[in-house]
Amino acid sequence: MHYLLRNGRLIDPLKRRDEEVDIHIADGRIERMGKGLSVPHAQVVELKGKVVAPGFIDMHVHLREPGFEYKETILTGCTAAAAGGFTAVCCMPNTNPPIDDESVVRLIREKARAALDGLVDVYPVAAVTKGRKGEHLAPLAELAAAGAIAFSDDGEPVHDGEILRRALEYASMFGRPLIQHAQDMPMTKGGAMNEGFTATRLGIPGMPPAAEDSMVARDIQIAKYTRGKYHVAHMSTAGATAMVRAAKAEGLNVTCEVTPHHIALTDDAVSSFDTNTKMNPPLRTQEDVDALRKGLKDGTIDVIATDHAPHSFDEKQVEFQTAPFGIVGLETALGLVITELVNKGVLTLSQMIEKMSTNPRRILGLPEIRIEEGQNANLTIFDPDAEWIVDTGAFKSRSKNSPFGGRPLTGKPVGIVNNGEAYWV
């Protein structure tokens, strides 16, 4: 592998760099950086007008393996990540068996190293509780030692305040964050969409935003008391955003993420009864979307993560209330973020890169990506101006369950470089 990335616009938030530069990569290492480089025998990639950034990480992905390989595998999920411009993903533990034992962590890491020759780094998120049942702590230290990057019962919240307290205390010994799917479950029982005017009109049982708000409120108090590292997964409400903002002002170790679909769509999209508008947390109202955008702009929201949740075609070909929650997100994330946030003036490209690379890596305790001579190349390259139309049939993911098919987007991945491998879209 011998590449000369020519005339790309390097945006590196860590070094506050934003300039056109040539990068020579040999055997996965950055050999030289500079203007007008000429390297014999290197494959030249002309990147005029394209952006070169530290590799993106999606810290909220469901790879479905082991157990649900008909929805996604580690290989197809990693390919989708690469096609979406991500050099790393965190995979959630709601597999079968769940990631609540070190053997499963090892299995996933092994398979990920074999997939695409290790192009995409896969960091397993292990369960907080045994079987994700919320009753007994999973062996957190063993899981961390085997390579679990964080803990979450995602899909389910850690409902019991006592368990959450102990998990935060225990996980903080090895600096791992607890990622909470914040949802008061009795309040959302039977619910299939956001509670509000649209649900009232459609007669679909609702999931009130207060179910998310009240759990985030409680959790922040427990995080404060334990001084644990607490991260809100796929935050979707104005109320939760305000509480995280206040927690940060208080200096607490509280962080959060938002998905592209929660900023690109409102619950009005459910009016079609399209099962690809059904996810958990549900699409919320325009007020919530506005609050999330504000939270992204003012830094309250640290991370953009997709909650990539593949489901097979047939699983979504059912009545709305019967359909499983979730949509795929890896291959539309960049386009949605540029279209909905960068081009609408909410984020600069540099801030976008922070939320898709620098910030999640910091929260997860991963080393900084240094774009310097002598360092390993971990790069995401994208065209911020490319206009394209989402074709779900072209997804590399095994599943195509996206509400964005046919949607025109601006901003498209060009390729990634990581671990001595490259992928060009």
Add this chain to the structure above:
Amino acid sequence: MPLKSKHLLGLDGVSREDIQLILDTAVSFREVLERPIKKVPPLQGKTIANMFFENSTRTRLSFELAERRLSADVLGFQATGSSVSKGETLKDTARNIEAMKVDMVVMRHSAAGAPHYLVQVIDANVINAGDGGHEHPTQALLDMYTIREKIGRLEGLHVCIVGDIAHSRVARSNIYGLKTMGARVSVCGPSTMIPRDIERLGVDVYHHIDDVLPTVDALNVLRIQMERDAGRLFPTLREYHNFYGITRQRLEKAGRTITILHPGPINRDVEISADVADSEHSVILQQVLNGVAVRMAVLYLLSSRN
């Protein structure tokens, strides 16, 4: 003049002209039902499948009778629980039935939007006979027909729907239909049974029944799901009856003639007292008869579009 839509999925978005057409057509079928020979030929040679994925006696019988009165061939299908618990998806069930060359499908389903999904996977005309908490258009049409028959008009009337509005498809279809026909619509029930932001549908919300009765022309009293809701949406049936039950005493206090509707089946002395249900202002049994005529009208109009 044909109906604008190939299906009847709900009354949301259905025009005043189309509702008027259905109600006017129902008048002639209502007359048929009074004849000694109650059968007419318009749907001869047509096959209609009644797919009931949720328990129903009166709606299913009413549709079946309407179909037979129009000389259609009728296929019955009743499955308890959702399609998924049966192991076959709704799509597969519907496609199998359609493969037998049925012309129309009448469907009752526990999930909101199920008929809207159905029309994407089959070609037959689809009539929604109730989808979850969403819509029950033929019920609202027969309610409107009955009010119009009793009072003579819909425009300018004040109709109040009482009970569990949040989970009621009857309420939603009545709201859409009555608003389109120019009636004033209000809803009344405990706050746990009034869904969020319902005012945005253009209805007035009341929590005290005695506040609304003095201006009401017709009351549509919804059935209380006793097994499901007691202890969750309201404390006890006795308390519900005391605060929301429609009693003769309450109606007399209101000092005006109020037409009483109920989609049935009635819980006597829960949402409605026995003497009101059986009173001269109650049109509950007329609703049942008119239901057959209205469904004949819908079947006829959809079929004659093809």
